[in-house]
Structure formats: C-alpha cells, structure tokens
Amino acid sequence: MTVLMEIKDLKVHYPIRSGFWNRITDYVYAADGISFTIEAGKTYGLVGESGSGKSTIGKAIVGLEKITGGEIIYNGEDVSKPSVRNKMKYNKDVQMIFQDSLSSLNPKKTIYQIIAEPIRNFDKMDKESEKQRVIELLDIVGLSKNAMYQYPHQFSGGQRQRIGIARAIATNPKLIIADEPVSALDLSIQAQVLNFMKRIQKELGISFLFISHDLGVVRHMTENIAIMHLGRFVELGTREDIYNNPQHIYTKRLLSAIPQIDIANREANKAKRAQVEAEYQEKRSHFYDEDGLAYPMHQISDTHWVSTPPTQISEGTGK
C-alpha cells in the first residue's frame, strides 16, 4: 500500500456566539479526533447522515476550513498550515468537486474559461497549448470541443458534473475530494458519472475521498470506508468489513436504509428496516457516551475499527 495522505486526530470546532457582546458560548464539534489514511490511486468513502461533519473534513483537507487541532500529512509535511500548502503548490495536487454543479460553476463564464482557469494558475502555457489542453480535458470527460464556447446552464446535471471533473483534473491532481458528487442527479445518470469516475481513476491514477450520505452509492466505488456520526467516526474498515460484518448500530441503520429494488421482498425489507430502527432506538444509549457522542475507536481486526464502550473493551469483547 502506498500512502498518499494521513489525517491524524483532526479537529474542527466551530464557535457558537450569542448575546449582546457576541461572545463565544459553545462550540459545534463538527470533526472531533478524526484519523484515517488515503492510499494512492484508491477511493476512500466517508459516509454519514446530514450534519455528521463529512464536508467539514473535505474542506479542511483542501484548506477551505481552518482546523482546531491535529495534522494532515502529505509528502511528509503538515499541510494544515497555509504556509506549507503554498510552498508545495498543494492546491495543484488536491482538488474538490461539489454536489451542486450549477452553483459551483460560474454561470457568467464559458466552459473554456472555467476549465482554463486552474491551468493558468498552475501550468503556464501559450494560448494554443492551453486550448489543446482544454479540448483534451473535454474529450476525457466525453464532451465535444464545441462545449467550450457554451455556458454551464446549457448542459444537463450529469454533463455539468463532468465539466466539474474536467476542471478538477486539469491540474493533474493526486487527490480529488468528491463531496456528494452524484446526489443531485437521477439514478441512471448517477451510474454513468460513477462509472466515469472509476474510469478516470484507473487511467490517471487519482485518489478520491468520496463523501456521501448513502452507503448504497459508495458500495461500488470504495476500497475503504469510514462511517461518521456527530463529528466522530463510529466504524472504519474495508468494503467487506462494513457491508458484510458491520458492528456499530449506526452502521447497521445506514445499511438498512439503502433503497432496495427487490420488489418481491419489499414487505420483508420494510419489516427488517423497522426492526433495525427499533433496535437502534432501544440500544442507542449503550453505543454513545453521556454526551451522546461516539466512544473512541477500538481495533477488532487488521482492517476493522469500531467505536466501542470502555466497559465492553475491559470485558475483552471488543466486538
């Protein structure tokens, strides 16, 4: 395994201000002690429901969010420090794509201007080479060269997402943070964009941090997955660990929420979902500390970590 990036004990706490003096009265612990490793050329899945802190981690990694504590190690340096990022042209190596391609692509700019912008920032070249590079990038994402004279609103959601990907790969990045990249798309288009991302990963050797609220979407995309809840990881493992041997009650709940197209077993699936939900409500307090937060992670196999109550560890039943 070749390590591309190591996130160590990352913390992002947002201050909450209130009262006449606008003083800090509390904090939102959006990311609280997050550690994981992204391998070169692989996809890491980060999954949890809305508000669990996934985007905060993505933004902290690209440098859009100031961190409260921890380290983000890339090429042996801590890139959570802006001075280190600037020195090593980190923003060329790490790019981000977003869920809402319409608002993340400037509506007043042509597709040419949108894709050429990162090239101009990082790889100065003459006009003709720049144009050829834009055409090449459009070709990689399956769009004709005529697209470069058009504007974002003239494309469908799936095409706009591919334009976002063309912009992201323009700098030959090593890592792309993909924050809910297909959530706004129809199911059939989702599959197209996911397959397309897998293809460019294979061809260009890019790593992805794939952020999603849906364990069904990441299933065929990722080698390793972390499940996040209320700012902390509750479970982390390989695809097999998470889908075939889930341990945390929250992971089981997310798995039961994956939509099934199995019409014949619709009633049985519904009953299973209700049973998992009832179990979650009943046993929830056992899996979280007195503040309602996940316990620290405990390793249960070479690849599998689970947030585990201290009492369970002392009893020697880490599972």
Ligand SMILES: Nc1ncnc2c1ncn2[C@@H]1O[C@H](COP(=O)(O)OP(=O)(O)OP(=O)(O)O)[C@@H](O)[C@H]1O
């Ligand atoms: N700038 C901010 N100031 C204060 N609180 C914030 C800020 N940004 C995010 N939060 C809070 O931090 C928590 C995590 O938010 P985050 O957007 O990272 O979650 P998420 O899992 O990506 O959810 P979603 O998919 O809905 O974006 C939420 O409670 C959110 O309200």
